[in-house]
Amino acid sequence: MAKIDTRLPKGMRDFLPSDMLKRDYVFGVVRDVFETFGFEPIDTPVLEMRDTLLGKSGEDADKLIYYAQHPGGKEELALRYDLTVPLSRFVAMHENDLLMPFRRYHIAPVWRGDRPQKGRYREFYQCDADIVGIPDMSADAEIISVVATALKRLGFADFTVKVNNRKILTAIGIFSGVPDAQLGSLYRSIDKLDKIGLNGVVKDLRDNGLPEDVVNRMVGLLDLRGENVPSLDMLAHLREQLDGIGLGQEGITELEQMVEFMDALAVPSDSVEIDVAMVRGLSYYTGPVFETVITKPDNLGSVTGGGRYDELIGLFRKQSLPTTGTSLGIERIIDLLDLLDLYPPELTGTVVQVLVTVFGADTQRDSMRLTSELRAAGIHAEAIMQLQKSLGKQVQYADRKGARVVAFLGPDEIASGVVKFKRLSDGQEVTAARDRATLAVRDLLAE
RNA sequence: GUGACUGUGGUGCAGUGGUUAGCACGUCUGACUGUGGAUCAGAAGGUCGAGGGUUCAAAUCCCUCCAGUCACCCCA
Missing domain, CATH: 3.30.930.10 (Bira Bifunctional Protein; Domain 2)
Known part of the structure; x- marks a missing residue:
C-alpha cells in the first residue's frame, strides 16, 4: 500500500x-x-x-x-x-x-x-x-x-x-x-x-x-x-x-x-x-x-x-x-x-534522571513502586516496561537515552530491603536501604 | 521573485552506459538468561526524487517536473 x-x-x-x-x-x-x-x-x-x-x-x-x-x-x-x-x-x-x-x-x-x-x-x-x-x-x-x-x-x-x-x-x-x-x-x-x-x-x-x-x-x-x-x-x-x-x-x-x-x-x-x-x-x-x-x-x-x-x-x-x-x-x-557549543553541561538530551530496571513479572510492581517514590520526591524517573528485555539491554537503553542513574531492584535487593543505584558517567554503584533511596539518588545526581 | 548547485537503504557517501546497486555509521538479533559505552557473528532495510526520451542495455546520457541546499532581495 x-x-x-x-x-x-x-x-x-x-x-x-x-x-x-x-x-x-x-x-x-x-x-x-x-x-x-x-x-x-x-x-x-x-x-x-x-x-x-x-x-x-x-x-x-x-x-x-x-x-x-x-x-x-x-x-x-x-x-x-x-x-x-x-x-x-x-x-x-x-x-x-x-x-x-x-x-x-x-x-x-x-x-x-x-x-x-x-x-x-x-x-x-x-x-x-x-x-x-x-x-x-x-x-x-x-x-x-x-x-x-x-x-x-x-x-x-x-x-x-x-x-x-x-x-x-x-x-x-x-x-x-x-x-x-x-x-x-x-x-x-x-x-x-x-x-x-x-x-x-x-x-x-x-x-x-x-x-x-x-x-x-x-x-x-x-x-x-x-x-x-x-x-x-x-x-x-x-x-x-x-x-x-x-x-x-x-x-x-x-x-x-x-x-x-x-x-x-x-x-x-x-x-x-x-x-x-x-x-x-x-x-x-x-x-x-x-x-x-x-x-x-x-x-x-x-x-x-x-x-x-x-x-x-x-x-x-x-x-x-x-x-x-x-x-x-x-x-x-x-x-x-x-x-x-555554549549549552550548559546538564543538558543531556533527556529529562529522565533515573531509569529503573525490571527483572521480571514478579518484581515489576516493586520497580513501579520505587519509581513512584522517586517521582514523589521530584526526581525524574522512568521504569522499563518491556519485561523480556535483558538487563544489559535495559542499561543500554538508559545509557543511550542519556539517563544519569540506573536503579536495580532484583530478588536479592528486595529480599534484603535495599536498592542498588549505578551512575553511568563513572560506573559508581551504591546500595541503599529502601527508605533512603531518594537520598542516595540525590547524592549520585549531585556530583 | 532571480540565480547556482544537489537528489542512490534511517543518516553520510561510492558507483559516470554492461551480470542479482555497494560501503560506512545507525537499527535489530545473538555471543552475554543480574549491569551500558568495546569486540565478533548474523539479519532486516533501496520502485537509485518522479515522469518521459535515447539505447540491445540507463543510477549513469537528454528533456520536463518535483524536492532540497546555498546565495541575491529582504529579514530574526
Whole structure:
C-alpha cells in the first residue's frame, strides 16, 4: 500500500526531544532576563484579521504574509508576521487595562512565506521586549541593555549591537539632495556598505541614476563611519556636516542621549557600535534602530533587531503612543549556540534522571513502586516496561537515552530491603536501604 | 521573485552506459538468561526524487517536473 508522504511544509520543522530541551533552555534564559528587567508576559492569537497586519511593515513584508481561511469562514485572516504589529493592536484594544508605561515581553512563533535558507525559516520564534508610552531615550537604552544582557547570559562573548537613527538616514538623504522617490533605493545601497564596501555603494548609487554631486556628498558622510573613530566624536562630526537639517540634529541628539543612558545602565561600550549605514527594512521605524550581529562566526545574519516606532499604535487608536522595542531571533541564536557549543553541561538530551530496571513479572510492581517514590520526591524517573528485555539491554537503553542513574531492584535487593543505584558517567554503584533511596539518588545526581 | 548547485537503504557517501546497486555509521538479533559505552557473528532495510526520451542495455546520457541546499532581495 502506498504510504502517505511525510514531508513538511517548506521552511517548517519538527523538533526532537533533544532539540526541545535546548530550545526550552534558551527560552528560559531569555524569559528570565526579560523578567529581571520588569517586562510582563502577554500572548495573542496566531491569527489576526488580515487588515490588522497588512500595510504595516512595508510592501516586501506584505508579500510574505500567510493568509489563513476556514472554508466556511467569512473573516479574512492571516498568520502574524511579527509580534510588533499585534502588540500595537493589543495596546490600542486593552488600554484601559494597561498601566503606562507598559513593558511587555512576548515569546511566540511567527510566519513568513520567505525562501528558506541558512538561519531562515518560514515558521520561527521571536522573543520580543517592548516599552510602550515612553518617548525618552532611556527606554531605548533599556532595550539595548536587555539585549546585551540576554546574549551575555546565553554565553556569547563577541557580539555587537549596532545602533542608528532613522532621522539621521532621512537627513543624509536631504543633505545629499536625493529626491524622496529615491530614498528607498538610497537606504538599500547604504545598507550594503559592509558587504560591498564604499566603492560598491558608489557604483550602486550611480547605477540607480543618482547625480554625481549627490553621490559625492553622500560618500563624504559615509566616510565618517571609520572603525577607529570613537562614536561620540563621530556624532559631533556628523552634527557639523548636517548643520541646518533639523531632523538630523534631532537624530544625533537622540543617539548621544542613548549613549549616556547606556553608560548609566552599564552596557559595555565595546559591544555597542553606532553605525550610520545600518538601515533595517521595516517601514514602521521612526527613530533609533538596533540590530545585533554575533561577531565571532559572523555568518548567520542578525540575531536581534528592533527600533522605535512612535506612530504604529496610532494606526489602531486616535492618538499614538511612543514605543520602542526589540526582537531576539531564537532560531539563529540556537544555530549559533550549536556551532559554539555554549549549552550548559546538564543538558543531556533527556529529562529522565533515573531509569529503573525490571527483572521480571514478579518484581515489576516493586520497580513501579520505587519509581513512584522517586517521582514523589521530584526526581525524574522512568521504569522499563518491556519485561523480556535483558538487563544489559535495559542499561543500554538508559545509557543511550542519556539517563544519569540506573536503579536495580532484583530478588536479592528486595529480599534484603535495599536498592542498588549505578551512575553511568563513572560506573559508581551504591546500595541503599529502601527508605533512603531518594537520598542516595540525590547524592549520585549531585556530583 | 532571480540565480547556482544537489537528489542512490534511517543518516553520510561510492558507483559516470554492461551480470542479482555497494560501503560506512545507525537499527535489530545473538555471543552475554543480574549491569551500558568495546569486540565478533548474523539479519532486516533501496520502485537509485518522479515522469518521459535515447539505447540491445540507463543510477549513469537528454528533456520536463518535483524536492532540497546555498546565495541575491529582504529579514530574526
